[in-house]
Amino acid sequence: MTHDRLNTLTSWHADWKGLRVAVLGMSVTGFSVADTLAELGADVLVVTERADEEYERLLPVIGARLWTGPLDTVPAELADFAADVVIASPGFAPGHPVIAWAQESGIALWGDIELAWRVRDKVVRPDGRPADWILITGTNGKTTTTRLTATMLVAGGLRAVPVGNIGTPILDAVRDPSGFDALVVELSSHQLWYLGLQTGPDAVSPHASVCLNLADDHLEWHGSADAYRDAKAHVYDLTRVACVYNKADEATRRMVEDADVVDGARAIGFDLGVPGPSDLGVVDGILVDRAFLEDRRTSALELTTIDDLAQAGLAAPHIVANILAASALARSLEVPPAAIREALRDFRLDPHRIEIVAVAGGVTWVDDSKATNPHAAASSLAAYPGAVWIVGGLLKGVDVADLVAGRGVHAKAAVVIGLEREAIVAAFSRHAPQVPVFEVVPDETEEVMARVVELAAGIARDGDVVLLAPAAASFDQFSSYADRGRRFADAVKDRFARGADGEHDGHADPTAVDPS
Template sequence: MGSGKVTSSEPFDWQGKHVTVAGLGVSGIPAAKVLHGLGARVTVVNDGDDARAREQAAELEALGITVRLGDGATLPEGTELIVTAPGWKPDKPLFEAARAAGLEIWGDVELAWRLRGPDAPPWLAVTGTNGKTTTVQMLAAILKAAGLRTAAVGNIGVSLLDAVLGDEEYDVLAVELSSYQLHWAPSLRAHSAAVLNLAPDHLDWHGSMEAYAADKGRIYEGNRVACVYNVADKATEDLVREADVEEGCRAIGFTLGTPGPSQLGVVEGILVDRAFVENRQENAQELAEVSDVNPPAPHNIANALAAAALARAFGVPAKAVRDGLRAFTPDAHRIALVGDFDGVAYIDDSKATNTHAAEASLAAYESIVWIAGGLAKGATFDELVTKSAKRLRGVVLIGADRALIREALARHAPEVPVVDLDRTDTGAMLAAVQEARRLATAGDTVLLAPACASMDMFANYNKRGDAFAEAVRELGADA
């Protein structure tokens, strides 16, 4: 890790400054309102011009904010700064014009960071391809168990602008950050940060795996106390090595194995800390038991270790780690048991929307009837099938890109029975569960871990998971 002292941002004079906000929606509208309230002259540009956009535009225009619908490509005359919704791709013509004009482009996270007051709470930040939300929620639970005033914010829960500008006082914030948000947050400097894992995702947005990893790695820039990385994922450690941090900042690893010095890990069913203890060469601190993690699947234990590492970097006592993990309840559609009958468990992990998440989910069970398929988003499935083949008792495929999974199964697990439902209607989920029940025997797990996005069949992964749970309930009523 390099070292470079980071200075705080200079106060910004917003009065009369012409700011263009790119995009309506969950980040654009609050940003426009905040900037308008600070005295800036705000113009919002938006690609879409549908009924919802017009309704949102009318709300902003009533405040005196200019809104331009159906034209997100042209840079408004006089623009001095752009604040963008995180999902807008860096190669959009608007940004090319802004860069040509020498303008800065901020995201909502950068705006929140710049608007912090002098006594602002430090940020403990988390990113990664999978596990971000769960880890941040675990971290917030641990911090609360230590008696600290905190909230899970960012790409989850409370918006960062609300957290920074609201009346609520915090001691520390647990912040989830996506690669999009990090791309547009050049001056962010966290107290400590973690990259949980790196796998190909959103490459259509970033342009390459290298660019995606570089944006994830921005979370380590300027860290003061700890850069937390995944020992099992060398790419995360490489990002730590490349980061420019404050003097004395430490690299802290987490592992599902026995930890070395400056690591957290697992020993005989116990989560232990060999990083934030006296004489870490010889000593270890017991933090919690594996059974305190809900659910105790391997990738979720890794999430718990990462959360614990960030909390310990902030000085949280060991007891609070255990109490926080015990108090934590995972969100719906994340390895949730939704039914158990005839000796078969039915697990909803609809949140497994990419191959990396599905691989972690499949690794949690020994004998699986797998329900998979949806929108592949450019993913390939050979590695996933190869790693999981020995656990598969059967596979039921649904969704637009199911053929990609079927072909990978034919190449790497030809002996596994496959049912291709050739359906993309929402009713396909009931048929999928019925077929999975037929393939399963006592001791098996029927696992919805689609490895794909849901939008070919459902509004989102929550609706997909709800459909699975409803189908399981219907099945249970007939059992």
């Protein structure tokens, strides 16, 4: 198979029969890839270290083959398969032996996003065009902004759906027989690394795109902060209408300035300040659009107000920034301001995203377990300055010193969890020695949060906030950030169910490091 033939495979209706495709990884995304290719008539070999029983049963039914085993080297079965294309699940890092082998062998290397772009015309709109794509990435806020954007588009009368890293494979949406006007695609830096390998006329070209913010994350996957940044920047490649960027984050501005976009694409800025022409921002507590109206030099369109957002629990500064970004994306598809207001009226954040799980004894308990990196935790701490901060987990190669120096210094106390506590405790000792620090030594998962809540309850007083914003991944002690958040909420509710008045039954020693 030559790359010349691959260059012809830019439509669902092209001749995919006989194409030899190795699919790396078998999760919900990997299965969507295998299922799509089998439907197209390709010869599919799934290669994975392990597969769920359901997938083992389904793969032969759809006509795909499965190989399982260790992937620390390239298995003979994969090499002998002589794949024309390797399509990798996002978990496969650039330095993985199989990825390195594919690149060295000159085999085309795609992700599921690239395949979806090529077959996006399976179901088209009445005018014969496939759905528009809106791409969303950023170190933090991706899922919230993706949901917000899709909600606004639907309120504006468009058939739209959030897909990608948010959980629903994009290929499932592409193959949905009902069809869509727009796909709102959340992209991780892993997916964007694969996206960046594609060039030429068949490369993804979105209607609009945004990188919400940039801070160090996933450095163990990418190898360096520069490589992580470069991957994120691919979100703007070949954007046709609107490159939305964060005016408060210079890195996103530079990404847009350096991007190779389609002629006519506009740069649209957002932040919490007064907007200039071609920006969205905030004026006297009113969110306004000065980008998508004719008289943007002297006029602005009202979208909503901070007071209205507060009533829906959406007034935290970083959430307001996400709302502005989503509004810019929705306005690029001509969603009217009234529809944006309507969408926001009933919108609620995902669980484990600055979610108030209890108010007891005058103390507010907040679950932001989804703050899995320092940048996200910084936003939470900015929304709740002076909180009793629960922090720790797997740091993913990221230094927390700047977070502690910038935001942790204002915490009332810190309760440190997880396997990588030493770096966090050292950061407090160096940058915030006045903040009391308590360690919870790893124990059975079922006991961790009960001890955390016991400690925090002894520290917090009437009017305080206890904030779970770990700034780290959860997999050292929990199955996911959601599991971590659920266990925190359950521990809070269990404690105050036993003491219905919510009064504290003791106070922590503010000078001690807890040894338990």
